[in-house]
Amino acid sequence: xxxxxxxxxxxxxxxxxxxxxxxxxxxLQGEILGLVGPSGAGKxxxxxxxxxxxxxxxxxxxxxxxxxxxxxxxxDRRDVTTVFQRPMLLKRSVAANVRIGRRLRGLDTKDRxxxxxxxxxxxxxxxxxxxxTLSAGEAQRVALARAxxxxxxxxxxxxxxxxxxxxxxxxxxxxxxxxxxxxxTTIVIVTHDVFxxxxxxxxxxxxxxxxxxxxxxxxxxxxxxxxxxxxAFLRGDLLI
Amino acid sequence: xxxxxxxxxxxxxxxxxxxxxSSNGSxxxxxxxxxSTNDSGLLDALLPTFxxxxxxRVDVVAVGTGQAIALGEAGDADVILVHARAREEAFVAEGxxxxxxxxxxxxxxxxxxxxxxxxxxxxxLASDALAAIAAAKATFASRGDDxxxxxxxxxxxxxxxxxxxxxTYWYKSLGQxxxxxxxxxxxxxxxxxxxxxxxLAQGESLPDxxxxxxxxxxxxxxxxxxxxxxxxxxxxxxxxxxxxxxxNLFVEWLTSxxxxxxxxxxxxxxxxxxxxxxxxxxxxxx
Amino acid sequence: xxxxxxxxxxxxxLLWNMEPALVEAVVLTLQVTLIALVIALVIGVPIGAAxxxxxxxxxxxxxxxxxxxxxxxxPVTVGLFTxxxxxxxxxxxxxxxxxxxxxxxxxxxxxxxxxxxxLTMAAVQGVDPNLPVxxxxxGATRRQVATVTLLEARVxxxxxxxxxxxxxxxxxxxxxxxxxxxxxxxxxxxxxxxxETRKGNFALAMALGIILLTLAxxxxxxxxxxxxxxxxx
Numbered sequence: 177x178x179x180x181x182x183x184x185x186x187x188x189x190x191x192x193x194x195x196x197x198x199x200x201x202x203x204l205q206g207e208i209l210g211l212v213g214p215s216g217a218g219k220x221x222x223x224x225x226x227x228x229x230x231x232x233x234x235x236x237x238x239x240x241x242x243x244x245x246x247x248x249x250x251x252d253r254r255d256v257t258t259v260f261q262r263p264m265l266l267k268r269s270v271a272a273n274v275r276i277g278r279r280l281r282g283l284d285t286k287d288r289x290x291x292x293x294x295x296x297x298x299x300x301x302x303x304x305x306x307x308x309t310l311s312a313g314e315a316q317r318v319a320l321a322r323a324x325x326x327x328x329x330x331x332x333x334x335x336x337x338x339x340x341x342x343x344x345x346x347x348x349x350x351x352x353x354x355x356x357x358x359x360x361t362t363i364v365i366v367t368h369d370v371f372x373x374x375x376x377x378x379x380x381x382x383x384x385x386x387x388x389x390x391x392x393x394x395x396x397x398x399x400x401x402x403x404x405x406x407x408a409f410l411r412g413d414l415l416i
Numbered sequence: 417x418x419x420x421x422x423x424x425x426x427x428x429x430x431x432x433x434x435x436x437x438s439s440n441g442s443x444x445x446x447x448x449x450x451x452s453t454n455d456s457g458l459l460d461a462l463l464p465t466f467x468x469x470x471x472x473r474v475d476v477v478a479v480g481t482g483q484a485i486a487l488g489e490a491g492d493a494d495v496i497l498v499h500a501r502a503r504e505e506a507f508v509a510e511g512x513x514x515x516x517x518x519x520x521x522x523x524x525x526x527x528x529x530x531x532x533x534x535x536x537x538x539x540x541l542a543s544d545a546l547a548a549i550a551a552a553k554a555t556f557a558s559r560g561d562d563x564x565x566x567x568x569x570x571x572x573x574x575x576x577x578x579x580x581x582x583x584t585y586w587y588k589s590l591g592q593x594x595x596x597x598x599x600x601x602x603x604x605x606x607x608x609x610x611x612x613x614x615x616l617a618q619g620e621s622l623p624d625x626x627x628x629x630x631x632x633x634x635x636x637x638x639x640x641x642x643x644x645x646x647x648x649x650x651x652x653x654x655x656x657x658x659x660x661x662x663x664n665l666f667v668e669w670l671t672s673x674x675x676x677x678x679x680x681x682x683x684x685x686x687x688x689x690x691x692x693x694x695x696x697x698x699x700x701x702x
Numbered sequence: 703x704x705x706x707x708x709x710x711x712x713x714x715x716l717l718w719n720m721e722p723a724l725v726e727a728v729v730l731t732l733q734v735t736l737i738a739l740v741i742a743l744v745i746g747v748p749i750g751a752a753x754x755x756x757x758x759x760x761x762x763x764x765x766x767x768x769x770x771x772x773x774x775x776x777p778v779t780v781g782l783f784t785x786x787x788x789x790x791x792x793x794x795x796x797x798x799x800x801x802x803x804x805x806x807x808x809x810x811x812x813x814x815x816x817x818x819x820x821l822t823m824a825a826v827q828g829v830d831p832n833l834p835v836x837x838x839x840x841g842a843t844r845r846q847v848a849t850v851t852l853l854e855a856r857v858x859x860x861x862x863x864x865x866x867x868x869x870x871x872x873x874x875x876x877x878x879x880x881x882x883x884x885x886x887x888x889x890x891x892x893x894x895x896x897x898e899t900r901k902g903n904f905a906l907a908m909a910l911g912i913i914l915l916t917l918a919x920x921x922x923x924x925x926x927x928x929x930x931x932x933x934x935x
Contacts, residue, residue, distance in 0.1 A: 227839050254841035264836035267854055276850075277840045326841065480900030487902075560885060562901040589885035591897035592878070600882050603790060603800060 178241070180205040180330055180362040181226060186235035188221055195221045196232070197386040206360040208352070210377030210394065212370055213409070218386040219366040223332045226364060227258045240329075254281060257328045261335040263319030265307040270299055273307045273318050277326035293321040296351065313344035320348055324355060331355065333365040337372065349376055370410065374398055382406050443472040445662050448485075448493035450564060451593045453646070454478035456613040456691050458682055465678075466669055472662060480593075481563040488512055491655030494663040497648045497670075499564040504647040513649035514660075517667055518700075520679050520692040521645040523637050524568055525612050525630030527598070527622075528554075529605035536628045540638045542609070543576035545629045550578060553586045555606035557597050560589030564644070569609045572641060598622055611644060613691035616683070633689045645695060671696035709908030716909055723885070724910075728917065731890040734803055735871045738810035742818045742866055747859065750822025751852050755834075769823065772816025777809075777869075781876025784809040788880065801882040806890075809876040814866040821865060825858020826851055860929055864922060871918050891917070 181203040188196040195218040203209055203226070211219045224230050225237065228248040237244045239252055257277070265273050274294060275285045294300050297317040302310065307318060316336060323331060333352070337345040353376060355361050367373055373380045374394060381391035382405065390403045401407045453459065454476060463474050477487065481500050488496040489512050497519065498504060507513045526545050528536065534552035536545040549556055558581070559566040570580035581589065588606065590597050594614040601608040602622040612634065615622070630637045637643075648670055650663035669675055676694035683691035716724050753759060753766075786792050788800040788808070799805040829851050837847045852859065874892035881888030883897060891914045898907035 229835060229838060250841075250843065253838075256839075257841065258839045260832075260836065260839075262832075264830060264832045266850070267856075276837075280837070280840060280842045280846055322840065480902065482902030483900050485902060486904065561897055583886070588882075588887075591883045591885065591889065591893065591900075593900075596878075596882075600801065 178205050179203060179238075180240065182238040184235055184238070186225070186232045186237065188218075188225060188230065188232045189234075195386050196225065198222070198235075198388055201388060201391070203362060203364060204379075205362050206356070207378045208356050208363040208365065208376050210373030210380040211364065211366045211383055212368070212373050212380060213383035213389075215368075216385075217383040219383050220334050221386075222383070223258060223334050223364065223366055226330070227256050227332055228253050254326070255328055256330040256332065257323045257326060258332040258334060259316075259319050259323050259336045261338045263315045265310070265315055265318060267306070267308055269304050270294070270307050270310070270318055271303040274299075274322045274325055277322055281326065289325050289327075293325050297321045298347070313340050316340060316344065316348065320351060324351070327359070328361065330362045330364070333363065333367075335366055335368060338368065345372075352376060370398075382409055384409075443470075443659060443662055445472055445474045445495065445659060445666055446477065446493045447474055447495050447497060447666070448477045448479065448483075448487040449497040450481050450484055450499065451478045451595075452563075452565065452611050452614050453497060453499070455593075455595060456611075456617055456683075458613075458679070458692060461682055462670075462675060462678060465675070466666065469669070470662070470665060474666075480561050481567075482561070488649070488651045491651060491657055493651055494659050495648060495650050495666050497646065499644050499646045500567055501645060501647065502567075504649060507649060511654070512652055514652055514664075516647045516649050517671055518695045518697060519646045519648050519670055520676075521643055521695050522692045523612050523630060523634045524565065524609055524642040524644055525615065525637070526607060526609055526628045527601065527615060527625045528607035528628045529601075529624055530626055531605070532626075532628065534607065536607075537626075539629050542629050542639045542642055543572045546572055547576040547578065549607050550576075550582075553584075555586050555588065555604060557588045557590055557601045557604075557606040557608040559594065559597055559609075560591045561593075563594075565594060565609060565611060568642075568644065572609070575641065598625065601625060613683070616687045616689075616691065619687075634693060646692075671698050673698055673702055705904050706908065708905040709912065712905050713909035713912040717913065723889075724913070726886060727889055727891050727894050727910075728913070730803065730888070731871065731892075731914070731917070734806045734810060734877070734890060735867065738807045738814055738870055739863070739867055741807070741811045742814035743863060746815050746818030747822050747852070747862070750819040750862070751826050751848060751855075753819070754823040754826030754855075755848055755851060766823075769816055769820045773820045775813065775816065776875075777813050777873045778875030778879065780812050781809050781879035784812065784876065785879045800880065801884060801888060803881070803888060806877045806881040806888060809880045810870040810873065813873060813876060814870050817866045817869055818862050821862030822855070822859050825855035825862065828858060829854045857929075860925070864925060867921065868918065871921075872914070 179202045183198050183201040186196060186198045187194055211222070213219055225232055266276065271290060271294065275290050278285050294303055297320060299314070299317055299321060302314065307315070310318065320336070337348055349372065352363060356363050365373070365376060377394045379391060380394045380397040382389045384405060390397065390401060390406045392402070397406070398410065401410060449459070459476055467473055477493065479487070481498050481503070484496050484498050485503055485507060487493040488507065496513070504516050508516050526536070526542055534549045534554040536548050539545040539548065558569060573580040590600060594610055595618060597608055598610055598615060598618055600606065602625050605624060607628065612630065629639065630642055648667050650660060650667055651658050653660035676696055676699040679692050679694045680690060683689065759765065784805065785800065787794050788797065788805050789795055799808065833851055833854060834847045837850050842850065872892065874896060877890055878893050878896065881890070881893065883889050883893040891910055895907045895910045895914070898910060
């Protein structure tokens with residue numbers, strides 16, 4: 177498998193505080209990579225780096241085989257998108273929100289893609305409703321729809337189902353799984369729910385204090401963790 | 417700390433607002449007059465004596481002639497002091513005022529730009545000057561507000577055998593007070609009719625205007641039509657809410673020889689000539 | 703009470719008869735106000751949006767209070783300033799704009815401008831701070847982030863337009879000073895009202911006031927319809 181991302185000596189610091197410290201990391205193309213770990217471990221910051229929202233203070237990323245030096249091209253930026261824990265929806269209709277990505281790229285907005293995604297996420301009846309009136313679950317479905325409508329090569333998810341009911345959790349996970357299976361989209365999902373990682377991820381990684389402690393195939397990660405910290409985390413012990 | 421400062425400031429403001437209404441003694445005389453009268457500064461110079469002598473306060477409302485008369489008609493003033501003879505007489509005849517008394521007069525002059533495109537400097541009669549201005553199509557600025565000055569201006573046009581308030585490009589109807597009209601005339605180089613007092617009072621702020629018709633002082637004014645008499649009328653008590661007694665005292669005071677002498681000398685210090693000439697009945701028969 | 707009743711009757715009569723002097727004043731009022739408004743918007747909205755969007759703006763400690771002060775400028779002071787600048791003795795006397803509609807437009811633009819900038823700035827600042835990140839993540843360019851933010855702030859930006867319009871259509875001090883209230887040339891509804899009041903024609907002055915209010919209402923009504931159509935209550 178080729179790699180979607182390669183990180184080399186990547187550190188990201190805010191003043192004296194370094195929140196990400198990764199000597200080496202590879203994200204494989206077409207895999208679902210799960211990232212777990214305690215709060216403040218730097219997982220969200222890592223996703224921001226992968227979404228090119230910030231440039232690492234040290235080290236560099238290689239994306240799709242090309243090393244990133246300085247500004248990221250608009251094309252590369254548009255290849256990657258993130259679904260955050262709380263969706264930032266615009267004061268427009270649900271359909272308009274889903275279409276926004278295509279609109280930003282100057283693509284035709286009357287295509288079938290929007291309709292299809294509205295349908296797959298059970299939003300057809302809500303298409304003309306103001307997005308601001310939706311429940312948390314419905315809003316997150318809109319966020320996922322709008323991310324997938326632009327057909328990204330990489331989909332990043334930052335605690336996407338954190339405060340949702342089981343129905344929505346199940347629906348969103350199903351869509352993510354299918355997207356990866358049908359289109360080979362590379363997926364990196366940060367989650368507090370270890371069981372979610374276990375359900376979805378091909379490989380799972382534990383991050384603590386900005387470092388990747390262990391990264392392995394999910395089955396092995398959960399059944400036979402190599403690092404003591406991993407074992408402690410899986411047991412539910414507090415990790416410092 | 418901040419809360420305490422804010423409370424203090426608020427308390428001071430409220431206190432100031434409450435006491436604002438009752439500063440002076442007992443009575444208030446509402447005097448409606450014209451802006452040009454007020455702008456001359458004469459009232460500021462004379463009224464304090466009245467206020468002290470009669471322990472009253474005079475509220476001067478300076479507005480256009482028409483509005484001053486309307487205030488009188490509505491009973492919103494106790495006394496009116498204006499310079500529009502015909503309208504004053506109508507005011508009394510229609511029962512809005514008790515009686516009209518002569519007070520003083522001043523004169524009008526025609527002023528214009530230094531280069532005098534219409535060649536009217538030193539013309540003896542104002543109406544002749546207006547005819548020349550019209551012939552030359554020189555810019556003329558009019559008050560355009562039915563004021564006493566505007567009424568006089570209309571009369572002069574008619575004396576010259578022309579229509580007043582012509583709708584033509586060189587005649588600018590401003591609809592503003594005398595000060596603003598002079599400012600406009602100075603700025604664009606226009607002729608205008610003005611009372612001498614306002615013109616003198618504006619002095620240095622009108623560097624590009626000169627007196628064309630009317631001479632350097634009222635003694636030298638060659639046109640009797642430019643004389644401007646003032647009348648004072650107490651508003652009829654039938655209107656209700658009128659302080660008739662104080663109003664009559666005011667008229668008596670204003671026409672008294674003592675005050676008329678003050679009117680005679682007002683302005684000599686600042687302009688080397690008086691702005692008004694006393695003309696009350698008591699003065700004439702002294 | 704009689705004056706008020708007559709005023710309403712006069713207002714209807716004037717409108718019905720379409721007196722040329724009235725039509726002139728209405729047309730000039732709309733021309734001066736709308737042109738000044740458009741200029742203020744074209745320059746002011748981008749500036750207000752830029753100030754609102756730029757997180758670390760150098761000099762923000764000074765710029766923002768200046769804008770807020772500008773929002774409360776006494777219109778007559780603006781008028782006086784414009785008069786002095788455009789007068790023959792002033793720096794821009796050569797333009798010959800004093801006592802013309804052009805001068806009035808300048809004064810009204812100055813009055814409207816801080817309102818537009820300040821309210822747009824506040825509207826943009828009120829947008830969810832997570833919006834730029836989300837839009838960038840969805841592939842927006844910097845310019846697109848600004849546009850989307852401005853659209854998200856459309857309620858506040860509309861308020862800016864309405865406030866500026868209201869301020870200048872009803873303004874009288876500045877246009878009187880700079881325009882001169884010349885009949886047929888620079889007489890607008892507000893200065894006409896002052897004149898008729900000075901002349902003692904209270905009913906007519908009131909009627910003109912009613913017409914002015916109607917004018918303002920009609921425009922604002924159309925405006926609000928547009929807002930509702932855009933999906934904003």
